[in-house]
Amino acid sequence: MSKFPWGSDKRYNDFSGHFRKMFNGRVQKISIDAGFTCPNRDGSKGTGGCSYCNNQTFSPGYCDLKKSVMLQLTEGIEFFSRKYKSMKYLGYFQSYSNTYAPLENLKSLYEEALSHPEVIGLVIATRPDCITPEILDYLQILSEKQYIMVEFGIESHRNTSLERLNRGHSFGESVWALNETGKRNIHNCAHLILGLPGETEDDWLDQAKVISQLPVENLKLHQLQIHKGTRMHREYQQSPDAFPMFTIEEYLDLTVKYLELLNPKIIVERFVSEAPDKLLVAPRWGLKNFEFTAKLEKLLEERDTWQGRLFENSH
Template sequence: MQFPWKHNRRYNDFPTYFKSKFNERVQKVSVDAGFTCPNRDGRKALNGCSYCNNKTFKPDYCKLEKSITEQLNQGIEFFAKKYQSMQFLAYFQAYSNTYADVTVLKERYEEALAVEKVIGLVIGTRPDCVTPEVLDYLQELSQKYYVMVEFGVESVKDETLERINRGHDFAAAQWAINETARRGIHNCAHLILGLPGENRSDFLEQAREISKLPVENLKLHQLQIHRGTRMAVEYANRPEDFELFTVDEYIDLVVDYLELLNPNIILERFISQAPKDLLIAPKWGLKNFEFVAKLEKRLAERDTWQGQLYESQK
């Protein structure tokens, strides 16, 4: 069968898309550029989102005492040992990387772009931390470089966003994604399946709502309970409020989710795995590629694919 994305995988996968876009291997290199977050500096809150512990995804070489250039050069040196020919994207990952005056953003982004073999930026941020001025600047950059803005959307339900202390509503995400896409800037939405107070019906409605937006890339992951978070305390006190999936339960949910999802959306990730010393639950021990193999097997068993039900629900 010929799928809309013109290859035989049963979902619109990111690696295939990325290889088709560039002439050689391109690797993200994480950077901690010293940004903070309105949920941590007191503008909206002090303790951050209830599930968030930034240590779960920050590589060891990302240390603030090192400059952006030093961090990138160390990351590039690590990957260059594995592959002879590579280009790199500076991945501004920790906290909210558009949360500063545009003059500060220009200084930090352009330092990264000045590093040899860096051909673009991936910028992780919150929907409420972009302004028209920032997006206009990123639009200018995107004329010369690959620029991707990755938004933490997390849920499409305002009640859930309030419960997890996000400090913004879904309308903020809708605005940010629409405005980014309108300017021709690449975008990615990050969503969590399993947040407290949500059920299977909510998760599938999420797929329908996200499909209405001009989302280019999508990162999904299962809810994880991390040490050092407010959610860890909530989980200890009321575990019955949480739906922590087994691997098989989550695979079946993702298959159902994919069936409803706009086939134009590119799937970049399905799961995340925090370091063992920070992870309370669920403890799957699966890497993304291992999960993908299981998911593809289930899609084939059910003879289904991304977007199979998308047209029928429009």
């Protein structure tokens, strides 16, 4: 019998374990660049994009706008199928805001991806202000036959931080988007950054409580990183003291405290982000995702604590 309510002995509600159970096997996301932009890049809400964003930090080599969606998927699947013979695949519309286009354009792109014989669903990364009831209604229809997840860049629950990052949307819009996907039973994921300038540990732990009250199904956390070629990099060069970077130990401690307050129903996909070494300015931990997770699991065990241990008391 498992020790924790999510049905495993892990001390947090682990995404990869959840996915393996859901699909009865290994699942891999294949990134697709379909040429989208964002409203804080094209001038409708601003220019320059988010102050921290350099898209090169998470786009794999097979993502190439000159290639069709089908070709990007085929090349990505070829790459992963060499490593693992038995695997299922999700098309991951990852770069920029992947619902920021007329519905007819979206239908064409999504349905091209879903027509690949080895693709069983889609993960669609976007902003909470780039989704409409019409798009959600369409995704609801798709989700009746395939796995559909909408991944929202929320980043912070503080509007002052969102303004500072040049996000161009409010936290209220994030709440609306999560509620609307929840109502339609579309899978969702909330993406949040810990360590933003001007925020404190009290803010981050308050964020865990706030997010726990929303219909968030999956959660991606990561530490603030400074990437070359971004506005935040220039700000960091001018005022490094305004960006107090976590040590590994500090971030581990914060993550444990965050997990303790987090609703145990929320599935945690990620705790840290990795950027290519040539693009990363700070913090330079030299640690892979799986190495951080191993340290976190060890610390949870040492403290005999787990996700949601303080959830009921904090509400």
